[in-house]
Amino acid sequence: MNDQGIKSRPSYRLLSLDPTxxxxxxxxxxxAVGAFADDTTLQDFDERWTIxxxxxxxxxxxxxxxxxxxxxxxxLLADLDRRLKTEQIxxxxxxxxxxxxxxxxxxxxxxxxxxxxxxxxxAGRLGPRRVYCIHCGxxxxxxxxxxxxxxxxxxALFVRDHFSRRLNAFAGVKVDAEVPGDLPAVExxxx
Amino acid sequence: MTAxxxxxxxxxxxxxxxxxxLSPSLKRLTLVSADGAALPPPPPGSHLTLALPLDxxxxxxxxxxxxxxxxxAYGLIxxxxxxxxxxxxxxxxxxxVGDRLKSAVPTSQFHLHSLARKHVLIGGGVGLTPLxxxxxxxxxxxxxxELHQICRADEADAFRQILEPFAGHAIHLHTGRTRLxxxxxxxxxxxxxxxxxCGPEPLTAAVRAAAAxxxxxAGAVHHESFGASGGAPFTVRLARSGRDIAVGEDETLLEALxxxxxxxxxLCRGGACGECITVVLDGAPDHRxxxxxxxxxxxxxxxxxxxSRAKTALLTLDL
Numbered sequence: 283m284n285d286q287g288i289k290s291r292p293s294y295r296l297l298s299l300d301p302t303x304x305x306x307x308x309x310x311x312x313x314a315v316g317a318f319a320d321d322t323t324l325q326d327f328d329e330r331w332t333i334x335x336x337x338x339x340x341x342x343x344x345x346x347x348x349x350x351x352x353x354x355x356x357x358l359l360a361d362l363d364r365r366l367k368t369e370q371i372x373x374x375x376x377x378x379x380x381x382x383x384x385x386x387x388x389x390x391x392x393x394x395x396x397x398x399x400x401x402x403x404x405a406g407r408l409g410p411r412r413v414y415c416i417h418c419g420x421x422x423x424x425x426x427x428x429x430x431x432x433x434x435x436x437x438a439l440f441v442r443d444h445f446s447r448r449l450n451a452f453a454g455v456k457v458d459a460e461v462p463g464d465l466p467a468v469e470x471x472x473x
Numbered sequence: 474m475t476a477x478x479x480x481x482x483x484x485x486x487x488x489x490x491x492x493x494x495l496s497p498s499l500k501r502l503t504l505v506s507a508d509g510a511a512l513p514p515p516p517p518g519s520h521l522t523l524a525l526p527l528d529x530x531x532x533x534x535x536x537x538x539x540x541x542x543x544x545x546a547y548g549l550i551x552x553x554x555x556x557x558x559x560x561x562x563x564x565x566x567x568x569x570v571g572d573r574l575k576s577a578v579p580t581s582q583f584h585l586h587s588l589a590r591k592h593v594l595i596g597g598g599v600g601l602t603p604l605x606x607x608x609x610x611x612x613x614x615x616x617x618x619e620l621h622q623i624c625r626a627d628e629a630d631a632f633r634q635i636l637e638p639f640a641g642h643a644i645h646l647h648t649g650r651t652r653l654x655x656x657x658x659x660x661x662x663x664x665x666x667x668x669x670x671c672g673p674e675p676l677t678a679a680v681r682a683a684a685a686x687x688x689x690x691a692g693a694v695h696h697e698s699f700g701a702s703g704g705a706p707f708t709v710r711l712a713r714s715g716r717d718i719a720v721g722e723d724e725t726l727l728e729a730l731x732x733x734x735x736x737x738x739x740l741c742r743g744g745a746c747g748e749c750i751t752v753v754l755d756g757a758p759d760h761r762x763x764x765x766x767x768x769x770x771x772x773x774x775x776x777x778x779x780x781s782r783a784k785t786a787l788l789t790l791d792l
Contacts, residue, residue, distance in 0.1 A: 302685065302688060302689075302690065302691065304688035305688070369663070369664050370660065370664070371659075371662045371664060371666055371688060372660065372687050372688025372689070373664065373688070374688075394664050395588075395590035395663065395664045395666070396664050396665065397665075397690060397693065399690045399691065
């Protein structure tokens with residue numbers, strides 16, 4: 283049982299096309315399967331951008347193509363950032379992938395002025411967590427267990443379901459603050 | 474037990490410092506504090522509710538067009554309504570420089586969205602007035618803004634003069650809506666833009682429809698309509714006293730209650746604040762507020778008298 287009952291933990295729904303949008307751009311980090319609601323298929327999206335380790339170098343500058351493949355996430359996010367700066371209202375973004383990818387996409391979209399009602403996210407696989415140490419502010423990436431060691435201050439952090447959309451990270455709180463060294467059993471929960 | 478002391482709804486006494494005729498149908502009023510004290514700052518988009526000496530004391534609300542940081546005077550622009558309920562006719566014909574009026578503290582239900590990347594303002598006729606206070610505010614903040622004002626040809630000169638102080642910004646005056654390509658205006662806006670509409674209901678409806686057509690997200694479209702307070706006349710029954718009060722087609726339920734001497738608490742008079750919430754015992758409310766949840770609406774047990782009406786000939790309230 284891993285639901286801590288904390289409301290800030292995002293929940294995700296299978297993607298369907300937002301009927302109020304006029305142009306639909308789908309972004310995927312290549313990890314997700316089964317991301318669509320029954321009434322929705324890949325063909326419904328005007329453009330599809332994907333990341334693939336096997337992908338050829340991304341076709342720079344050719345934004346006419348319906349499908350683009352990027353070799354790595356930073357390229358995709360940089361192109362998205364450039365694209366959104368010149369986009370007009372009416373665009374809807376969709377992202378599928380691991381949770382940290384989704385919220386990096388959301389951050390680029392928000393930077394361009396898009397609101398939560400213009401972006402739909404689906405975490406096909408939640409994956410390892412980013413954990414923000416509330417004591418020193420350092421973020422640990424790739425956390426798979428209920429307790430993580432902070433790479434900044436060394437504290438043993440309990441990984442809460444308390445999620446910051448701004449930081450794209452879960453809150454980590456010193457787990458043995460009251461009785462130093464009193465640590466719970468380690469469970470792998472977020473692999 | 475603590476005695477409940479209602480707040481004075483009309484705490485300000487204002488003196489008419491100037492009345493300027495902008496066109497046969499438009500006057501600009503400048504109201505100053507009667508005792509010279511600094512006035513409460515009017516938030517952008519706010520309106521001022523004045524007590525006018527009509528039949529008994531009646532209240533009318535007008536948008537404030539002066540800047541939010543001007544605490545010396547409130548500026549109003551009042552259009553003489555073709556079918557005036559008394560308020561605009563009084564202001565146009567009888568109000569004189571030096572007159573004193575009681576007023577409420579300015580309140581606003583029409584807000585600028587602080588995260589917007591650009592503000593697109595569309596005004597129809599005297600619906601320009603709240604947008605003028607937005608323009609003041611956005612100019613001070615240096616935020617991107619584009620305004621489209623639609624008006625009758627015979628009022629174009631007056632609105633051109635009103636907008637003169639904002640020359641140099643993207644200000645467009647259109648006479649009539651027929652040749653206006655709303656889809657082109659709205660479709661070309663950048664991500665993060667917010668849209669604000671104030672005008673008669675048909676214009677508001679047309680702009681909202683055009684915005685939806687080109688894919689504006691609903692959360693970025695804001696509107697304030699006027700002239701929508703009326704509707705079919707109905708009767709309101711006060712269950713506690715058994716009194717029946719007629720609500721005319723040109724007055725609000727709240728105004729009818731006040732005119733009859735029943736004074737339910739009320740604050741914003743625009744369906745936003747929730748202060749006037751009233752229990753419905755019988756009949757079907759016609760909800761026009763922004764306060765009640767969809768569950769509350771569906772239940773039909775609550776109504777906001779400041780803006781809402783009745784779908785049934787008789788509405789019985791727990792008053």
